[in-house]
Amino acid sequence: MRKLLPLFLLLTISLSITAQRPSPDQGQRPPIKITGTVLDQDNNLPLEYATLVLQSVQNPNIVTGGITNEDGKFDVEAKPGRYNIRIEYISYKTYTLNDQLLSSSTDLGTVKLALDVEQLEAVEVVGEKTTVEVRLDKKVYNVGKDLTTSGGTVNDALNNIPSVNVDIEGAISLRGNENVRILINGKPSALAGFGSTDVFKQLPADAIEKVEVITSPSARYDAEGTAGILNIVLKKEKTLGINGSINANIADPFRYQVSTNFNLRTDKFNLFNTLGYFHRESPGNAFFDNTYTSGDFDRIYEDRDISRNDTGFNVNLGLEYFLSEKSSLTGSVFARFSDEQDINENATQRFIGSTIDSRTFRSEDQNEDDSNYQFSMNYTNNFNDDGHKLTADVQYSFDDEDVLTEIIENNTFPNNELLASERIYEIETQNNYLAQADYVLPMGDSQFEAGYRGTFREELNDYQLDTLNQGSGQYITNTDLTNKFTYTQNVNAFYSQYGNKYGKFSFLLGLRLENTQLKGELESDVNAETLSEQLGIDVDVNFDKNYLGLFPTLNLIFEIQENENISLGYNRRINRPRGWFINPFPSRASRTNVFQGNPDLDPAYANAYDLGYLRRWKKLTLTSSIYYQKETNAFERVQEETGETTSDGIRIIRSLPINLSTNERVGAEAGILYNPVKWLRVNSSFNFFKFTTEGVFNNVDYGAENTSWFSRFSTKVSLPWKIDWQNNAFYMGPRENAQTKTKGMFSLNTAMSKDIFKDRATISFNISDVFNSRKRMSYTETEFFTSESEFQWRPREFRLSFIYRFNQPKERRRGGERNGGGDDDGEGFEG
Template sequence: MKKPFLITLLLLSINTFAQRPQRPQNQEQEPIKITGKVLDKDDGQPLEYATLVLHSVKNPEKVTGGITNIDGVFEVEAAPGEYNVSIEYISYKTYKLPKQQLNKSIDLGTIKLALDVAQLEGVEVVGEKTTVEVRLDKKIYNIGKDLTTSGATISDALNNVPSVNVDVEGGISLRGNENVRILINGKPSALAGFGSTDALQELPADAIEKVEVITSPSARYDAEGTAGILNIVLKREKTLGFNGSVNVNIGYPSRSGISVNANLRTDNFNIFNTLGYRYSNSPGHAFYNNTYIDVDGNQVYDQINEERDYTRSGKGLNNNFGVEYFINKKSSITGSFFLRFQDGDDLTENYSNYFKDGLLSRQSFREEIELEDEENYQFSLNYMNNIDDDGQKLTADLQYSNGDEVETSTIDDNNTFPNSSLNTLESVYQNEIEDEYLIQADYVLPLGDAQFEAGYRGTFEREITDYKLDSLNRNTGLFVTNEDLTNKFEYHENVNALYTQYGNKFGKFSFLAGLRLENTQLKGEVTSEYDTSSIEEALGQDVDLNFDKNYLGLFPTLNFIFEIGEMENISLGYNRRINRPRGRFINPFPSRSSRANIFQGNPDLDPAYSNSFDLGYLKRWDKLTLTSSVYYKRETNSFEYIQQATGQITTDSVRIIRSIPINLSSNERIGAEAGILYNPKKWLRINSSVNFFQFSSDGEFDGVDYGTDNTSWFARFGSKVSLPKKIEWQTNAFYMGPRQNAQTKTDGMLSINLAFSKDIMNDKGTVSFNVSDLLNSRKRQSYTVSDDFISESEFQYRPRSITLSFRYRINQAKERERKGRGDDNGGGDDEMEG
């Protein structure tokens, strides 16, 4: 980190408000005043929070100065003397006046700063200056001012980030690929649910500082995630004093929440805390129509259709508390604690019609009540030592995460036609316990324009799933344990990694090359008091329910940037990555979404590996910025879900179908994406992006060819209009094009969000109103064909919703929040995982 940048951060932390002059230390001398104004050279806009630095020539340890107000004006008092004067602004070129003899008050006049695009770490794209930054290995999106996420969750916010898609069930994909690694502040976290994204649908979006989209990860990152990495950086204030915000929201369908962000910073410590509570009662709907093909002469029903209504009621409390202690000017230690409590009460009502020979034969009603009690907590300890002013740095991290989720379900299935009778009554108990230890250390050594890094990272995860299913015996009136499904499965994933990388800059050419060595251990063990031979038979004779596998791999990375000019550059990236199967993918015991549909893990799964190339182009004009890239990815041993008939039937003669993940031989993905940021007027900002990709796979399982070719695309459009009376209007639209795999075709889907906001209470408060899924069109419609059945389905996780929210800021300037200028706190390069 450069010395001027450190000085800037120091002065920002000293000055909480935009105009607080520093009193000179020597009170015997009459202070002088230094005044002036700082503007953006390109558009003439004032730069709030630009920094005037006065560095004493005779006493180099003496530094004073101040920052500009909302109009870009500064007025600073200082003792007379000789100073090196500089005016700094993050991502702008520094204005310098060396060895100035200041013996009387002086007006430096209007100073215009130009953007500095010649940086090894990256280039900031201007259209809306802090919306996106392009670096050697990632793009950084600041989503803090997105009105459509006011009162929303982190999942909602991610759906507004280019290249990212969040489906109707909360599943996250990057460039259409679901194998994406989710990090919080550069590390795996209990906030992300140990690989599950459920927690992200509960945590408030206003806790996010920025999102880093890392499609070509450098060697400092874990090699997990063949699609790439999403790093969610949470807010942490760097300004001296106390500040915070309170956000309250209420919505329909029934939802409400409150979150409080608070920060207290002194010269010796920084205390930060985010506390949030959410309640929701959200409906959902699904439709399934299964047509069965008689291949064995045992056809009982030729068609079954189901109407499902969901009512999901839940409340959750989360808190993230931390203290950063500054040991000295160069080193600090940070301890933080995160906890999350979530209670759920879900009701699923299933109305089914059974047809034989085209005629209605039977009707049934199935009711499932699921109670969920979940706890997550995480302890983190971070040590950081900025060894010298040239950027030499040592960091070390320790982290422990734990999750405990208990689900209990009661399933009551009754025939309603041609007569009323109890079909089945079941009770399900499931307990999932997950814990993870993280140890890592990173060292950075600058070598002039070059930089060397090395580090170690170890993660040690354990996941225990305890599952029990009891069914009512109608003859005896007693519950009987289903021995085929009841089990306890323990899964371990241990990864040890060493990495090193080297970056340098030669004129307009920058590169970053790295190599990562990882050893992965996957270990599973089934504990069951019942016979497991039926499970082994269903999976095949070569599958071992108890396994211990080790994989050693090298993962090279290489990233280039060539600056064609100050407003234009080309980037090229290559990386090799791994996709490790999660515990649910491995667990060999089936779990059921209904009695006729089961999901079964596959303990024979091996990790998948990918090689990726990414060629990017960036061009910037005065009011328009274009970002684009072409990418190619080849993955071997890739995972694919397939559906197949099990050959079994339920007690009421319905064929049982299972979904199971398998290793296909390979798949290839080639695509192109482009995005624009357009700011034609002060009152209008437009952003849009489109991603087009072609996907092909080959491979077979149980003698069935599951190869496929598919072309799809998705696009986004967003606009933000500043209206009179401090009212802002934002519209976001997203369209996911149709897509398909070997068995299933999914139709395209359109979603539009609309939002308005108004500043009140002297800009300390903001009222926002937003409508999510304005057209109520966010529905997944799919069509599946196999040798045994044809299935049509429609699923809507949540209908159109309306939210009204109010945010009150305490010692936070609205313009500073809007412009978003600040340091890279909370998980930038200082907190990258190693």
């Protein structure tokens, strides 16, 4: 039951720091100190994290206070004056002293608190509701208690969130749909890579406070992302004083990571800082078994080994300054640097009939220097305690990626000879600007909101391919592929929404107006006619397109009873093409496989509907929903022949994104959270979906139907001696599109942790992918070739983690001796 203590403490302390300016009766006299000790009445043990609340009698809006340390002692500064004094501890009776004159430093002595039996039962029920909250337009998941992500990355944490899946290459999907919008603290951010999720493989999972899964976004959110929105909220400590933590882990295959967070909070400012450093040597592997209906070879078998040697550092520094009791100004700077070296070795066997004709060996050595910078400023004014609020944000981000890739391919049988040697130089820069203002006006049971958001992005991709001329021994620039492409995306949006509650019925109705400008500018020796001929469509490589759209949203909840409700959501969404989907020049994954963007791509639009049902019992919570989505102009990547061959007779295959006519998706999901006893927690979710795609491109019908599903099952057991044991199992069902079928995939993670040093530290041991089964196995079939493949991004990993906290409450508080060492650390839902 005491596991909810940090949650209530953070809420109490966040309220206690809202008003620190002196009242008229306090004047400008120097502060005094209030000291004392808080003990358990029955066993005289100190109560750590008990809360001292000092509320001004003259002005009740002025509240200050603090919390006790491990010895149950508090030492708090306050202005002289008259106060109502309260000492509170979850599940204990509150100690109260009203109208006390504190004119000099005062020692309140030893205060003994007694258990509140009536509150005790209520708290045990609430104790099952600390991990998930269900709100009108989203579900909020607190991931801080997941042992299997301790020492892991943001990707590891996201992969344990219901409805969310992160595949073996790091692609994030929501309900099986990869077109999901990723936000950090409610805004697009350099931490999320502005579309790329590679950074999530580097940032520690412990940096996350909660994840908001928004499948029916209200009008305050971007209309981008036809699947919905994932908002990752990072930690920012609210406790007064100095506090923080140090987290270190080491893993096999070799990887280590160290991260720290530091927080200094006073009644006038809050200084927060996080640092992180990692080094990773991560292997991977893949094979491709390709057969061809035409060309010089009937079959080509590729065996790939992948080696990654990556090092990175990130820092975030911010200061929140309290301008008044109700307003604050926050500035922050974020920087991330990484040096990555990936070596991909590909051994190939080429057959004519069943006889090996030749063998080749290809080495691709990629070195990437990546740096991100972000500067943010936020102004917040809480006009009153009822939610009347104005916020304004400005943000600038810069991303620079400098990549050199050296490719050498040799024939190793029947003779040794150099087939090709290439050097690829890529420089990609992004400039991103954001301006945002949001206004909230409560009106009794109703609430009105309005706001503006402008996002302005410019991407420059400078690509150069040099090929070795074996006759001269010199590298010659391939002018047919070398290019500079600038892609600009500007979005201006205005929104308004209104919510109200009538008895058991609540609604939130909103409308968002967005104007999108997409611009492309190409510098190349290749003209538009040649590119149009390659793509098979007429394209304008220097384009300037404008799209104006209205995006209505509606969210309804009917409360059948206190623990049961039905929800209904509707929203219209947009999917804008990314820069690399637009760039018309091919980039090489190999000599035989290229990806080519399509500048003729238009945004896709979707209408989404969601019907949900929630029911809570004493020890069990059920959430469920059925959903439907219809997307027009949906993106689809298709593979086709280019009509070209390599110098040694292999047909070159191109992957191309196109607008298909429609994509319909219907599905259902259910989740169960069950706490049969205090020492056991069970969490299970299941998602089933079917999608239908229709569309024709270059006289080929790419229509397809597919039914798939994925499921999670998690158990957490609290053992004696403060040891926790958790298992997370995941299964992704088989799926397919017009050309590719992918087999089902199962993985299991397990972890054990123990609190040490009087709960100031935790040590944990994790095994990720226990059976080494997290592999993608696919079969692709077209009219000109078939391919059977297997890909493993990362093999089974063993990880040892250690976290030490100073002056910082744990994510949870144990039941202690009174409950026999049991852990009432249950999960549940809050509406």
